Amino acid sequence: MTxxxxxxxxxxxxxxxxxxxxxxxxxVEAVAGVDLHVGSGEIFGFLGPNGAGKTxxxxxxxxxxxxxxxEATVAxxxxxxxxxxxxxxxxxxxxxGSTDPAETGRGELVLQAxxxxxxxxxxxxxxxxxxxxxxxxxxxDRGTGTYSGGMRRRxxxxxxxxxxPRVLFLDEPTTxxxxxxxxxxxxxxxKLRELGTTVFLTTHYxxxxxxxxxxxxxxxxxxxxxxGTSDQLKQKVAGDVVTIGVNGSGASVxxxxxxxxxxxxxxxxxxxxxxxxYVDHGETAVPHLLRSLDxxxxxxxxxxxxxxxxxxxxxxxTGRSLREEAA
Amino acid sequence: xxxxxxxxxxxxxTIERTPRMRTLRDTWLIFxxxxxLTIRQPVWIIFGIMYPVLYLVLxxxxxxxxxxxxxxxxxxxxxxxxxxxxxxxxxxxxFGGFGLIAELRYGVVERMRVTPMSRTAMLLGRSLRDVVxxxxxxxxxxxxxxxxxxxxxxxxIALTFGVLALIALVVAPLSxxxxxxxxxEDAFAPLVQGIVMPLLLLSGILLPMALxxxxxxxxxxxxxxTHAVDAARALFNxxxxxxxxxxxxxxxxxLAVVAVWIASRTFGRANA
Numbered sequence: 001m002t003x004x005x006x007x008x009x010x011x012x013x014x015x016x017x018x019x020x021x022x023x024x025x026x027x028v029e030a031v032a033g034v035d036l037h038v039g040s041g042e043i044f045g046f047l048g049p050n051g052a053g054k055t056x057x058x059x060x061x062x063x064x065x066x067x068x069x070x071e072a073t074v075a076x077x078x079x080x081x082x083x084x085x086x087x088x089x090x091x092x093x094x095x096x097g098s099t100d101p102a103e104t105g106r107g108e109l110v111l112q113a114x115x116x117x118x119x120x121x122x123x124x125x126x127x128x129x130x131x132x133x134x135x136x137x138x139x140x141d142r143g144t145g146t147y148s149g150g151m152r153r154r155x156x157x158x159x160x161x162x163x164x165p166r167v168l169f170l171d172e173p174t175t176x177x178x179x180x181x182x183x184x185x186x187x188x189x190x191k192l193r194e195l196g197t198t199v200f201l202t203t204h205y206x207x208x209x210x211x212x213x214x215x216x217x218x219x220x221x222x223x224x225x226x227x228g229t230s231d232q233l234k235q236k237v238a239g240d241v242v243t244i245g246v247n248g249s250g251a252s253v254x255x256x257x258x259x260x261x262x263x264x265x266x267x268x269x270x271x272x273x274x275x276x277x278y279v280d281h282g283e284t285a286v287p288h289l290l291r292s293l294d295x296x297x298x299x300x301x302x303x304x305x306x307x308x309x310x311x312x313x314x315x316x317x318t319g320r321s322l323r324e325e326a327a
Numbered sequence: 328x329x330x331x332x333x334x335x336x337x338x339x340x341t342i343e344r345t346p347r348m349r350t351l352r353d354t355w356l357i358f359x360x361x362x363x364l365t366i367r368q369p370v371w372i373i374f375g376i377m378y379p380v381l382y383l384v385l386x387x388x389x390x391x392x393x394x395x396x397x398x399x400x401x402x403x404x405x406x407x408x409x410x411x412x413x414x415x416x417x418x419x420x421x422f423g424g425f426g427l428i429a430e431l432r433y434g435v436v437e438r439m440r441v442t443p444m445s446r447t448a449m450l451l452g453r454s455l456r457d458v459v460x461x462x463x464x465x466x467x468x469x470x471x472x473x474x475x476x477x478x479x480x481x482x483x484i485a486l487t488f489g490v491l492a493l494i495a496l497v498v499a500p501l502s503x504x505x506x507x508x509x510x511x512e513d514a515f516a517p518l519v520q521g522i523v524m525p526l527l528l529l530s531g532i533l534l535p536m537a538l539x540x541x542x543x544x545x546x547x548x549x550x551x552x553t554h555a556v557d558a559a560r561a562l563f564n565x566x567x568x569x570x571x572x573x574x575x576x577x578x579x580x581x582l583a584v585v586a587v588w589i590a591s592r593t594f595g596r597a598n599a
Contacts (some may be wrong), residue, residue, distance in 0.1 A: 062441050087443040098438035100430065102364050114356050115442045117344070159438060 011198040012038035017070035032222035045213030053222040056204040073202040095171040101145025116163035150181030170201040225317040240282030245302035258307035350445040357452025409563040410532035424506030446595040453498040496583040500590030
């Protein structure tokens with residue numbers, strides 16, 4: 001007899017998923033072999049700069065485009081062989097809206113529920129339920145063209161969950177929202193997890209990935225460069241981050257600090273005029289650094305000590321800052 | 328079976344349906360949605376017949392004098408009005424793709440593609456909406472023409488409307504296909520304009536093709552719309568024995584089948 005302990009099942013499982021696009025310039029590999037494993041009930045974040053392959057991966061998993069190669073199982077159904085079953089079990093909230101400005105919020109919800117096979121009566125009950133949960137009752141019978149950005153985004157999410165999917169895909173759910181609406185959206189997403197829905201979202205906001213996601217994967221140029229919990233990823237950076245303003249003498253400073261025994265890794269960002277070091281104990285390293293720089297005749301314009309952020313993780317894996325990419 | 332699996336299956340309200348049932352049901356849902364949204368802005372229904380009404384009022388009287396010379400039979404309006412109705416059928420539906428491009432931009436189409444709904448229903452629901460709007464416009468147009476001296480025959484008008492519906496079922500699916508492929512008004516408008524204008528001019532809607540030189544009459548005879556116009560005119564005037572009825576209806580119906588088939592495939596393509 002096996003133990004009755006429930007085993008956390010896998011909701012999304014991909015093996016070497018690929019997608020190429022033909023353009024006039026030639027063939028572009030937007031997704032170049034992605035392996036993902038997302039467990040049931042997780043909020044999984046897919047982090048990366050614009051054009052990294054986030055949306056392409058999401059659209060493949062949501063049956064909107066077919067993979068060029070690779071295998072995937074979504075919500076227990078085979079993506080290639082049972083796309084119709086996948087559709088029945090997932091919800092998808094596209095980037096940039098999904099509603100007609102002339103249709104009312106209630107009208108959109110009822111239609112969506114009916115397209116998923118519900119009877120008219122069931123659809124009306126379910127629409128009213130969702131309008132109440134998402135605090136859209138007052139605007140329910142107005143055209144969605146009159147909604148604020150935050151309200152429209154909440155309605156988009158409502159349309160994605162109308163049939164109680166096992167997995168909900170959210171493409172950049174908070175892009176373009178003000179901080180208040182963003183916090184509100186995070187709350188709604190956490191509520192979904194409490195109800196047992198697996199949430200797979202893409203984002204290029206580091207704060208969002210950090211605060212909201214149980215686990216995340218970082219994607220760059222169509223490949224996953226890191227995967228794990230936010231803490232695990234930060235630990236991989238190994239140590240603290242010291243950033244020194246070098247005022248033009250970056251290359252020499254880099255040579256100097258690379259020779260120091262406590263510096264694990266160093267890099268020079270000439271454009272920003274910064275040298276970045278990864279050290280084990282930042283607090284004791286900084287006085288050493290300052291003394292050595294002084295002795296060698298360098299006058300740093302600034303010096304900063306930080307605990308590693310997801311941006312450092314990204315920077316370390318790709319050599320670029322996500323903050324700059326997203327800006 | 329685990330408790331979780333039981334709970335999950337009990338929350339499902341989905342009823343199993345055969346694919347054909349699903350297509351019919353989804354077609355009705357999309358038809359209903361799009362017609363409600365169209366009726367909310369009734370001004371477009373009127374806009375759609377603005378030009379034909381201008382032709383009726385400002386060009387019709389001129390024709391009335393000219394047609395007598397060309398020998399087109401009884402009333403010039405009985406010859407002219409069926410042509411104007413075909414013009415509405417062609418123009419009104421050819422530009423239907425504009426609405427679909429807007430829906431693409433709103434994200435509505437993508438949202439629906441992720442549901443298990445029938446792809447064919449996305450096309451048929453919208454095309455049937457176009458048919459209903461067209462027939463409403465045709466009815467308004469016919470009534471407006473009565474004061475000008477139009478002779479009416481109920482059976483003839485009903486059958487003419489049938490031909491108009493067939494024309495819409497050729498043009499609307501092709502328009503939606505083009506819209507799905509092009510995805511932009513800037514590319515869509517010139518394409519439609521470039522196809523519709525020559526079709527219209529070659530169909531003998533404004534003046535009888537009997538007046539045309541041989542080469543132009545030949546071009547007109549290979550234009551399928553010419554035969555639809557001839558059939559509509561014969562039906563409108565209850566010329567039941569006219570062979571153009573059979574030819575026009577057969578050509579238009581065959582084209583409608585082909586157009587719906589092509590457009591269903593476009594809607595069904597995974598990456599469109």
